[in-house]
Structures are given as C-alpha cells and as structure tokens.
Amino acid sequence: MINVSNAIEIENLNKKFKGFELKNVSFNVPKGCIVGFVGENGAGKTTTLKAILNLINRDSGTIKIMGMDTIKEEKKIKENIGVVFDGCNFHDNLKTGDISKMMACIYKNWNKERYDQYLKKFKLPNDKAIKEFSRGMKMKLQIAAALSHEPKVLILDEATSGLDPVIREEILDVFMEFIQDEEHAILISSHITSDLDKIADYLVFIHQGEILLNEEKETMLSRMGILKCGEEDFRRLDQDDYIRYRKNHFSFEILVNDKQSIKKKFPDAIVDRATIEEIMLFYVKGEK
Numbered sequence: 001m002i003n004v005s006n007a008i009e010i011e012n013l014n015k016k017f018k019g020f021e022l023k024n025v026s027f028n029v030p031k032g033c034i035v036g037f038v039g040e041n042g043a044g045k046t047t048t049l050k051a052i053l054n055l056i057n058r059d060s061g062t063i064k065i066m067g068m069d070t071i072k073e074e075k076k077i078k079e080n081i082g083v084v085f086d087g088c089n090f091h092d093n094l095k096t097g098d099i100s101k102m103m104a105c106i107y108k109n110w111n112k113e114r115y116d117q118y119l120k121k122f123k124l125p126n127d128k129a130i131k132e133f134s135r136g137m138k139m140k141l142q143i144a145a146a147l148s149h150e151p152k153v154l155i156l157d158e159a160t161s162g163l164d165p166v167i168r169e170e171i172l173d174v175f176m177e178f179i180q181d182e183e184h185a186i187l188i189s190s191h192i193t194s195d196l197d198k199i200a201d202y203l204v205f206i207h208q209g210e211i212l213l214n215e216e217k218e219t220m221l222s223r224m225g226i227l228k229c230g231e232e233d234f235r236r237l238d239q240d241d242y243i244r245y246r247k248n249h250f251s252f253e254i255l256v257n258d259k260q261s262i263k264k265k266f267p268d269a270i271v272d273r274a275t276i277e278e279i280m281l282f283y284v285k286g287e288k
C-alpha cells in the first residue's frame with residue numbers, strides 16, 4: 001500500500017489564457033490539514049482549482065490526489081473528492097430527495113443517512129425546490145451533498161462567501177469536524193480571511209498567477225509583523241529585514257520578515273502582529 005502524506009500535490013502547473021497565466025504553480029495540501037488559498041480577484045484561484053479537478057486542460061504540470069495522477073486516474077479520484085463552488089450546480093426544480101437519488105447513481109459510496117443527517121443539522125426543508133432556497137441554504141445543500149459520498153478531500157471555492165456569520169460558523173464547524181480524520185484534507189479558497197484565520201493550517205497566497213507565499217499559518221503570523229517608523233529608521237533596515245513597505249505622509253509601515261530580529265535592532269520599536277488581510281495587502285500594494 002502506498003503511504004502518501006500529501007492529499008494534493010501540485011507541481012509546476014502552467015495554464016495560459018489571453019491576458020492571464022498560471023506560472024509554475026506548485027504547492028501541497030498535507031493530509032489532516034486545511035490549506036487556505038488566498039489572492040485578489042483574478043489572481044488565479046478558481047483556475048487552479050479547476051485544473052486540479054480536470055475541468056480545464058492545463059498546458060503543463062502534474063497534479064496528484066492521494067498519490068494518484070489526476071489525468072491518468074481521474075475516475076478513481078473523483079470518488080475521493082467533494083467539491084463546492086460558489087453558486088449552486090443543481091437544477092432549480094430539484095428537491096433534496098431528488099439530489100440524493102441522483103448522487104446515489106453517481107457515487108458508489110453515497111451515504112443517504114449521512115446526507116439526511118446534514119439536511120437536518122442545516123435545517124434544510126425536503127418539500128421545497130432549490131429555486132425557493134436562499135443563498136445560504138443552497139450553499140449548505142451543496143456542502144451536505146459534497147460530504148455525503150464520503151470523500152477524503154474537499155475542494156471549496158468561496159464556499160462561505162455571501163453568507164452571514166452564523167451560517168459561516170456552522171459551516172466552518174462542519175469543516176473542522178471533517179478534518180478530525182487524519183486521512184482527510186481541505187483546500188479552500190476564500191476572500192474572507194477571518195474564516196481562514198480560524199480554520200486554516202497553511203496559507204497559500206497567489207498573485208497574478210504566481211504563488212508568492214506558502215507557509216504554515218501560525219509560523220507565518222508569529223514571525224511576520226508590521227513595524228511603524230520614520231524615514232530615518234526605515235533607511236537603517238536591510239533589504240532582507242522586510243518584505244514590503246508602504247509610505248504614508250509622515251511615516252513608513254513595513255511588513256517585516258522576523259519580528260524578533262527587528263526588535264533587537266530597534267529595541268524601542270513597536271512591531272504589531274499582522275493579519276492575513278494586511279499581509280495580502282502589503283504583497284499586492286506595497287513597495288519592495
């Protein structure tokens with residue numbers, strides 16, 4: 001039996017569209033982990049996720065799920081993946097029971113009891129057609145369906161976007177429950193960085209089709225920091241000390257690589273903890 005520690009492995013993925021390119025995208029999703037995939041609108045998140053799912057043809061690169069090549073062993077892999085994309089993929093006139101019958105034909109591991117449990121947990125009615133569902137209800141339905149064919153990997157594209165904090169928390173709890181099994185893994189793209197702050201173990205940051213950052217979340221957040229200082233102190237910094245800076249009227253805000261070494265250099269300096277959102281903004285808007 002092959003023992004693979006990564007649920008998903010992406011190596012040198014390239015895909016060119018007119019005016020956009022994924023450039024040598026490489027990262028892993030380790031088993032037992034949630035990887036948050038972040039980046040601004042149009043950065044290439046959905047394109048990457050679609051390439052993982054073979055929904056678009058890639059130009060080059062290899063992608064493995066549970067050690068299996070996603071092109072050569074596509075059929076075998078599909079059973080192992082639960083997918084939720086923004087918007088609802090089920091036909092509007094279907095009811096929850098119709099979806100169960102349909103999914104049972106598609107997936108050999110379809111677990112109707114589990115699906116019914118999720119419907120109950122999410123308080124989804126079985127007598128209404130999907131067209132009468134709210135956005136949050138549609139999202140929860142998709143998540144219930146994605147989890148009920150007993151996948152090992154969840155691939156989620158903006159699965160919590162446009163939902164209120166109560167529903168988001170319910171959904172995040174379900175993801176946390178799913179990941180308790182060490183063989184499971186989640187790759188989730190989201191603009192709601194506070195959600196990723198809560199649940200992600202790793203963060204992968206994509207910008208203009210390139211991976212800029214790929215690190216364990218807590219290590220990254222405890223290492224990086226934001227230093228506020230005047231021009232004189234800024235000039236004393238080495239290039240290696242910081243990642244990006246932003247200049248205001250009278251001061252500099254600097255995303256530093258290593259809070260501790262900066263505190264040694266400037267004992268009186270205040271270096272604040274950076275949030276995921278701030279780090280993203282520095283990478284996109286800051287100067288080098």
Ligand SMILES: Nc1ncnc2c1ncn2[C@@H]1O[C@H](COP(=O)(O)OP(=O)(O)OP(=O)(O)O)[C@@H](O)[C@H]1O
Binds near residue numbers: 042
């Ligand atoms: N089928 C396609 N043909 C041509 N260009 C495409 C196609 N699909 C996506 N693109 C382009 O690829 C780029 C990346 O799009 P993508 O949907 O991957 O971004 P994203 O990071 O998911 O953005 P968002 O956060 O807005 O969903 C965009 O410039 C988009 O216009």
